[in-house]
Amino acid sequence: MARTAVLDTVDEAVAGIEDGSTVLVGGFGLAGMPFDLIDALIRQGARDLTIVSNNAGNGDVGLAALLQAGRVRKVLCSFPRQSDSYVFDGLYRSGEIELEVVPQGNLAERMRAAGAGIGAFFCPTAVGTPLAEGKETRVIDGREYVLEYPIKGDYALISAHTADRLGNVVYRKTARNFGPVMAAAATTTIVQVSNVVETGTLDPEAVVTPSIYVDRVVAVEQRHYTVQGAR
Amino acid sequence: MARTAVLDTVDEAVAGIEDGSTVLVGGFGLAGMPFDLIDALIRQGARDLTIVSNNAGNGDVGLAALLQAGRVRKVLCSFPRQSDSYVFDGLYRSGEIELEVVPQGNLAERMRAAGAGIGAFFCPTAVGTPLAEGKETRVIDGREYVLEYPIKGDYALISAHTADRLGNVVYRKTARNFGPVMAAAATTTIVQVSNVVETGTLDPEAVVTPSIYVDRVVAVEQRHYTVQGAR
């Protein structure tokens, strides 16, 4: 990966994201959602994006705002339909966006496989369900499995708690969620954090995403939002 | 898994290990080697064991002592031959022990698959080498992979640094090595630690092996040994 760049603005952090890119977007609902990087991506203007994220946006912020701006061609996610996913719902019903529903654990494991150099894996999830239709299956040791392939990203946008200047990252509580998996699954990983600290400050035993997976870091002001619904 | 048992002696900790069991033994060379549990296993008497470990014993302590006691039928490991692996070498040359050599990363990933419920995975390691002979291969996205299967353990013997009474575990430095992977890959996981602390003392962000993977914990006195060669 080469040295991690510690940048001053989110706009520098998302520079160069090409039209047609596959972008992994962290977060589970609002926890760990990289709002500032997404806002910058909207300003940056890349379009025809494929977004991989657990959800398909809440209210009209974050991912929902990116969708509303018409930049997204396709969404891979586990749970698009939420009480406040009206932006996605509208685009989907009018046929303006493609959807691939992936079980949440498969979403995580398929990205893990991409980061770990695994070509494909036999997974017990979804056997015998509509989400396994058309997929290769095999019985191993008496149990049936479905063959699943990696999901790689061109970019990952992640929100975390603290990074050191070398690019090591730690998260906070359940906001960790998809961050470490996406960081390893993308060619270029961009992380927004609340704090950038000197290298040597983080406990080496407690680093969650080692710097090798992190290409760009940018500090953002902590955002206050209510837990359910829009900020 | 049910509640983790915090035991007083290593002999209680290894009680019940049956003849013919597959035992995953942590450690990379001497770092993270569960010496006290292995010594207890020798006293316990189980035989006809299959041992999965990175090496096949150093000097005449730990795994080497277990081998010397004639309790091991087969070893799966990545690197049996070392400067001080004379016990294994002798048994192997006289045909008294079976050996399956597994590339180190495959050893780790195959145990990871066992713990993660993956039926098999396509792996790029060893393609075109003698260690892939007779194995299923497949070209995915232009790259060739070998199909690898999980390695499950009946028991795992692990050395770690600290456990809380609930069974959460943290390690020290590179002695972490195979511990977390083996803990998840075994039906019954037994961990020797230098310290048992009250539940709530470990930082939840820094727990490496969550209690769900740990069945038995026992505190042992810290052992002083020189890094290369016997203690």
Added chain:
Amino acid sequence: MTVEHADRGPLTMDELARVIARDIPAGSYVNLGIGQPTRIADHLTADQEVVLHTENGMLGMGPAAHGDDVDPDLTNAGKAPVTELPGASYFHHADSFAMMRGGHLDVCVLGAYQVAGNGDLANWHTGREEDIPAVGGAMDLAIGAKDVFVMMTLFGKDGSPKLVPSCTYPLTGVGCVSRVYTDHGVFEVGPGREAATVLATYGLTLADLAARLSLPLSAADR
């Protein structure tokens, strides 16, 4: 012997949650699905020492958070704010679902649209064309615990049974449910059974249930 509680009405959801809580073995690691199963947490006793898993990446989840305890970085799988108990640990999504898929959880309790006598589960999709499909962790949870319990009403709003000979809704998992807890009775189901075993009834007799359900039932042995 099936325990028949015909002298009372069906269980409320809260009473049902208490029944399930009592059946969860001490020391278990448990995932409570979003919706009704979440209530079970309120009925687990401290000396059961049950550890709750939430699939977004935590063991040792505590009760719902209120007021100043709300932390946007600490939510459950339903995205509601929760708290952290002593002995908690955090991990990422791949590790969290590996924990489930690897069979390390003792019990998972899920809601359902339908459960079949062979243990098939349907709880993710109504099958209606106009509904946007959304699966979340349902399929991973369905195959991911040693015991998968279902908590649901026995009958739908239209009176049709939700415990059925064969699911008509799209499946979440095949043969994965071992026990079905409902307001009108508790049932053991699973692959290879000739009949669902009725462990208890509430507000109806075993005979009443047999008349209203179209799958074979049998009384419990003990």
Added chain:
Amino acid sequence: MTVEHADRGPLTMDELARVIARDIPAGSYVNLGIGQPTRIADHLTADQEVVLHTENGMLGMGPAAHGDDVDPDLTNAGKAPVTELPGASYFHHADSFAMMRGGHLDVCVLGAYQVAGNGDLANWHTGREEDIPAVGGAMDLAIGAKDVFVMMTLFGKDGSPKLVPSCTYPLTGVGCVSRVYTDHGVFEVGPGREAATVLATYGLTLADLAARLSLPLSAADR
């Protein structure tokens, strides 16, 4: 243009280590295999900001530990005591090999018995019946970095070349090596090439090398 250093002897292993160290791009994540490649660390400069990976579970490995700094819990892949640099991190074996196998390391430098012009590598087994096979992380390392360099003497003790048209020893990896650093010259190799490109010679001319090696060589373009 191949740089010919025919007016001097072959490189010592220490000089060779310095040559390799200079060629490692600044900011790289690098794994140095056990044996000779370990020496390269001594020649990396601070402003290169190279981060060393050791496959037993660490990034940010520092120099060898001596005396009171020896910690039995902190060793490298050769099981020798090492130190920790600021910004280090520890991880378990599956994560460590995922890091390699996933192609995240920039450079890996390995020793070898033989390298072929097509990039095939043989460095784990002599192929002799009586030798106990032991592979360690060799096969994972061979396929696990963006660039795999080999550091070796060009000729064996019996004078036979170790850079060969085709490996006769059991393979470690297929077409995985991109560059071969030896005491007598530096070569670019890899799948699909008609000839190994000679970047530099030491103690011999390009013509000398062509005479002593049995694989096709070509001069460097620039």
